[in-house]
Amino acid sequence: MHGSDLRFQVHNLTRVEGEGSLHLLVRDGAVAEARLEIFEAPRYFEALVVGRSPDEVLDIVARICGICPVAYQMSAVHAFEDLFGVEVEPATHALRRLLYCGEWIESHALHIYLLHAPDFLGYPSAVDMARDHRELVAGGLRLKQAGNRIVATLGGRAIHPVSVRVGGWSKLPRRADLLALRPALEEALELARATVHTVAELPAPPFEREPRLVALHHPQEYPMNRGRIASSDGLALAPQAWGEAFHEVQVPWSNALQSRGADGLPYLLGPAARVVLDHEQLHPLAREALAETGALESIRRNPYRSIVARAVELVHATAEALDIIAAYEPPDAPAVAWESRAGTAAWATEAPRGLLFHRYAVGDDGLVAAATIVPPTAQNQAAIEADVATFAPRVLDQPMDVATHTLEQLIRSYDPCISCATHFLDLSVERQPQEDAS
């Protein structure tokens, strides 16, 4: 038979963290190949942490990602504390949530205002958007700054904070340090609530599908540092047991290992999965904001609506940060004592982009002997490919630049962090009709 092949090549995806491309082959109107090609240079972190002590690992794994270093420190520190049987102070648990709130706010505000909103409003960047909507962008930057200030207050700097240690902290904040954050966070909470309404009004392409969603779930708290690994089809796994339901796969076209469920199928992580699976645990103000949008079902089904989920989590994180600050009483000591124990340390926490799993083999010498780190974007690669394959046929009759933009916007809706996954996204388009040889 004779057919025509269309090849889309989206080189160097922009407004994502890291370097990647999208390759799409459409044969006779059907998607024959959809490959997210991640060519971010490998840095071999799983090898670099071998021979290191747990506290050294906390410093090293932060460098996997400049946008979400706290997430890497959180998964690692909880893995080690779980293996060593360390019970941290309740205040440490609360402060770690506060630190994570700071990172979620910084990361989500960055994505909503600087990376993603320009897509919906038709600008190439937030800077261009600011010419017409300066107050909107300036408000987004103040939100982002409020998140950064939390991280810097607890950890010394906004990127690669230094204070998280096994057992607690190298230094605790004083009450006054946290109270100083309040005015900025109170403004941020109002900005976040307004953000929910703004992004809920943004027009989303009418793409719907039934994804498998995976996120941590905890009956008493919106998931960050603890809970079971839950899914839209009823999974309930201990956070150490990621490997029982999922596995990593190397594909020839990506420097980032992918992940699949035990059945070989993709699954989706991130704000949309969390909001759908854990909306009952949202802060009352976030639950209220979500209810006002009536967007829960569209967040579940339409990937372009993830921006609403991200905004709802901005409300949650700013509101919870204020609650934690109000309740904070410094414990007697920054950290509890601990002793190393040989064995397997494993844990999962919720990074801004979704579930982040770490596993370390710890030897009798107290040093790491082997490591597996499974970032959320690496796990989301197959979901992105599945969505591109599902939606691409519907835009192929449109002009190439429109089709390309729609698909690029789709990929950006996952907030892919390619530096995490190894790291890159690049989008250019090649249309190459050709005779099928067969």
Place this chain on the structure above:
Amino acid sequence: MALDVAAGRAGRPAAARRPRVGVVKLASCDGCQLTILDLEDHLLDLTERFEFVEFAEATSRRSSGPFDILFVEGSISTPEQAAEIVRLRAAATTLVAIGACATAGGIQALRTAAEHEAFRSAVYPVPAYVESLATATPISAHVTVDAELRGCPIDPGQLLELLTAVTTGRRPQLPDQAVCVECKRRGIPCVIVARDLPCLGPVTRTGCGAICPSFGRGCYGCFGPREGANVEELAGDLRSRGGRTDAEVGRLFAGFTGATPEFRGVTDRLGGRPLLPLAPATAHVAGEHDTTPPAWRPDDARQ
């Protein structure tokens, strides 16, 4: 450090076009270019003063040059990057390396040719699918660098200082003092003397503001060795205090600037280099010819 932007453009009328700025990344975590976006209070003003013509993380508008100022984050870790940096250098009037990866190779530069194959096999079941150079190297190992901002990550204050210096046509003030000087200035008790913590402050260039000592721990060398640092004396001192093993002291130097000759020298002698052999990768391997896109449900046939 030479900063050609000031000298080279001094004669240009101040009202002329905005400088064309590029921001690119190689092997890195994005944290240093994120520091630009983290200048929240200044960001919109900066975009009026400078034209960001290339900044893939922030804008879909692309440019391959020319650039008046090009900020480069990351180390050279693949053959493509080694070729790309030569092209970028030719397109840039002033090339500024930002961060520990670009200026010192970063944590990934701890791998040497001796470890490369073992590293690849520890992460990837089919290393042949992945291309990387045997070592990761700083930008200056490949092309001339006009200015450097050190740090892991860079310091926002130093970044603003550099941008201000460029705008006003003067040299940036980036002190080459030890972190110790910053501790003295801030009244932070010495963590080596008072708490017997291992600290690289005496041999590390300041720039961060002595964050780690102010947070109750020792400096781990993000800004790299300062000029003339006596690393051997510090290494000896850290070994004699607190009963640390050679390898523990060596590992302290094997951090984000651990590939600099000064720090690597200590690690090479005392230990703390990556440990071999490494356990093999555990990931599954997709069939080489299995290019069918994943589907949400097994019965979602698209043909």
